[in-house]
Amino acid sequence: MHLLLSQSINLFAAMLLIVVFAMISQRRILRVIHLFTVQGATLVASTIVVGYLTGQHHLYYSAAVTLIVKVILIPVLLHRVIDRLNVRWDVETLINIPTTMLIGIVLVVFAFNLALPIAKLSLSIARGTLGIALACFLLSFMMMISRAKAVPQVIGFLSMENSLFFAAAAATNGMPMIVELGIAFDVLAGILILGVFMFQIREQFDSLDIRHLEKLKED
Amino acid sequence: MISQLLEILVALILAPLLMGWINAWRAWLQNKSAPSLLQPYRTLHKLFHKESVVAETAMPLFRIAPYLVFGCMALACGIVPTLSTDLPMAPAADAIALVGVFALARVFSALAAMDIGTSFGTMGARREMMIGFLAEPALLMVLFTASLITRSTSLASIVHTLASQKFVIYPSLLFSGAAFLLVLLAENARVPVDNPTTHLELTMIHEALILEYSGRHLALIEWAVALKLFAYTCIGAALFFPWGLAQANAPEALLLALPVLVVKLAAAGVVLAMIETVNAKMRIFRVPEFLATAFLLAVIALLVHVLLGA
Amino acid sequence: MILDWMLVTIAGWLLISLLGVACLRRTWLVSRLLFPAGGLLALVFAVLAVSALFSTPEVAELALGLPGLPFHLRLDALSAFFLAVIGGAGAGISIFAAGYFRHGEGTPPGLLCLEYHVFLASMCLVVLADDAYVFMVMWETMALSSFFLVTTNHRVPSIRQAGYLYLLIAHIGAIAILLCFGVLQANTGLYTFANMRAQELSSFWSSCAFLLAVLGFGAKAGILPLHVWLPEAHPAAPSPVSALMSGVMLKTAIYGLLRVAFDLLQLQLSWWGILMLCLGLVTALFGVVFSAVQADMKRLLAYSSIENIGLLFVAIGLALLFKAYGMIGLSTLALTAALFHVVAHAFFKSLLFLGTGSVLHATGERNLGKLGGLMRSMPWVAWLCLVGILASSGLPPLSGFVSEWLLLQSFLFTTGLPDPFFNMLVPVVAAAVALIAALAGYVMVKFFGVIFLGQSREKRLVEAHDASLLERIGLFWLAAVTVLIGIFPVYLIDAIDQVTQALVGYGLAVTVRANGWLVLAPISIERASYSPLIFLGIVGLGVVLAIVMVRLFYHGRIRRAAPWDCGFPAQTARMQDTAEGFGQPILQIFSPFFRVKREVPSPFDAHPQYRLESSDHFWYWFYLPIARVVERLAIIIAKLQQGRIALYLLYSFLTLIVLLVVIKR
Missing domain, CATH: 1.20.5 (Single alpha-helices involved in coiled-coils or other helix-helix interfaces)
Structure with a gap:
């Protein structure tokens, strides 16, 4: 049982990576939000498993916070935002998905190489996951760069935070509770502010395409 | 030897049933009244009875191709462990050769379609080959992940190792499973890539390829298509759910393996019907993207295996 | 002893070439007597080389050349192997050439005979050379004689240009090889290979020598970016010459590379392997993608040769990488894959080039857009070419598949390289190799389908005649070898074993032989096995059983009717998919590879012209x-x-x- 659970952390890590890859290859905004929810749920599950295995009970609380904030609150907020903005079925034109995925593979190789020496030092139960967390982080960053609309960008940002959280939980057995709470509320506040921004952008340009922001620069 | 013969026989008999099962479930899910489960057998019987109308321009290649495709698919069903991992034919062809068998069948059906020299036939051949060259490496990579885990490319020993060891979670198999699903849909002309029930020529891929066939040739091809779907489903079942196969050549073990196989196939059929119901067919130019995703997922699976060692 | 007989054979070729000059314009004499005689000599040569493969190395010193600089020759396993390839493929090509060179176009037949046999002889002597002096002289003779063969139709300006480009790049390569030998002799002033082997070079100078060798031999082999001469020179040359160049001459470059990297250099570094791996991969991908969009059948095959050379580089790079890390077993596996592919490619590519020659003679047309339906009028060529394309697509049970299989096997058992980065690179490379192999299938279906299947796109194609008897014999020989080594790979691996024993000190024959001649299992039967004969048997049995059963239970009635095509009424041959149409998906998917110039007519054009030109960045x-x-x-x-x-x-x-x-x- 114990062995199976510690293996399941690798499984969750792989699932996170798959979800991030799915996100960067997804055109519809609604699906991206769904994927983000799945990512949050995976995170919750992995946190609980790590908490159980290492006997650190504060991880249960942080899992609960994650569940409330990232699986329930933020997706609901995002759904409401896209409903109000009426971009629920928006399709975004992406640059060539295979190319993005190829870059993604390069990033994965890079991240794993980067994490290899650090992972050797770590004594945690899931050393291999650090590389995956790093890869997820870089991929989410890439998603933020490659998207043209504001909502997927915000999701990219959130998924970046998720991967950092996963790195903290899996590789170093969690941060102190107070830090985690702080981050959770930061993210929530960030989402609210970004939501307001999105409405503002929309009002100003009649579109959420952030390329319009280029007009704001002074010539 | 018994297990081998039994396996091929079971494949030949069950493959049309699997087709009928999927069609029935698809109809149910779409609120239609379903055809009988035995409908594919009736269709095959009817087609065999009809005389074969062959185009005047057809060369011998055209008439040989259905038999060759059928032979290839029978071989594929023979080397995929469906009932037992103790197969005398297994040393003849390993995972790489299995991909080769599918490729051989594809090349011959494409050549046969080009043989007549009609506009739709050649278009179908081109599209089929386009799907093939992307799906084939993806399938190979999926199989590679499994062979890296088990240190063998022989399908029988891959499945034997996976089934007999203690239960271990392989994250790399998760990726390759996702890739495999995409490849399965594309290679078997299923919905997001191709529509097996389409009657619109311009969107056809596989149907355009076999447009000129009729009578017994068409029957053989339809049967081969069913066998291919059966083989693919069994590969998926064997790699990702390897339990319940007979390890030895004992008759009672084989008898026990048969219901397990039927249950796995039935579940897979329902899943396939569901995927086909909730998805819409893609534009043809989206297909390379779809398959490239499968290919890259399979490569990531390999990478994850190399990195996590699992 | 064997070496002496080989020299007699080479002398025989030279005699034939002189006789060719003597009867300069007597086409009948040259084609019906001299070329078949040359072909027989090539066959004798191949037999000699095979027997040399299993005997001890021999050396000889000829008192030719400059005073004080005798020709050193050496016949060891590596050279015997390549000589067998030259002889075997050369025999088929010569017999074909006997039927091919008919009317005097451009160079008179006697002169062609001279150039052709000098070309053959020089290739053999390159492989036999045991000092840099002979090697370079013969290398240049080879380049020059093939240059003259390429420019057979020298009245056509584009052919002259192609020949000039070829000569230019061949010389850049030759300079690099010369410098490489200069580095290898390490200031001792002695240019024999024995002396080079004895030198202990530092890793810097070894790397210099290796890089120069890659540059020099890569130019001959057509590795990126020195590949530009291949798609120009191959279509320009007469078909037997293209076959000889693509099937055989490119292999001398591979020979040179193996000689330098595994024999003359005493240490191997891991980054060399990675370099070759990457070079080969890029070349192979480039070659196959470009061959998919070609509309000229010989250009298509030329690009496909680039692809195959790339794959050979990948295999050799992998072997080098393993050798550098001391993993001898895997190194042997990769090297075996490379050598197997050398043989397979020599035969199937020669076969395909000769097939295009027959088509060219029968129709006078190289453009795929004007061919079609030739299987009806030229069944012999078509069915033999079908063997070639199946092998070239890497389909079981033919020869191309075995080398692909061995190569993929050597990728599969790599985990465990000491460097984690290389460890990660390997699966990515394996994926790319699988993609290239699958693309090759696409290309070959296009090649065969557009030329031989469908309806004739031009009226006069109906009158096309099949190949002559001598041509058929040549094609048949090449196809037969392709099939045989595909079905009985174990015997060829036995032969390759001698070479790998000499180069890396290990062979697969022991493990392969332990499982009998029927099943090919390079490591052990549980880990990987493949048996082409059983494979063929089962598929064949399936086909026969299906036919018998259908006849037994149902009937065999058949009716001929017009093609159905969804009831579309007006069907003309021009509505079939063209070569451009077949290339279109590739052009779209791999668009960054190409530099495309497209002219699309406007809808009001009375004589619409569509032009598409894709060229090389x-x-x-x-x-x-x-x-x-x-x-x-x-x-x-x-x-x-x-x-x-x-x-x-x-x-x-x-x-x-x-x-x-x-x-x-």
């Missing part, structure tokens, strides 16, 4: 800038040219003074 990024720089330099240097004799004398005088001053110091 390298030409624009690499060659044209170089050409521009050279031109600019030439303008500067041209200032020296004044036209007055006195000035030129002054130049000579000044040079003399400067040289005297330099010597004085």
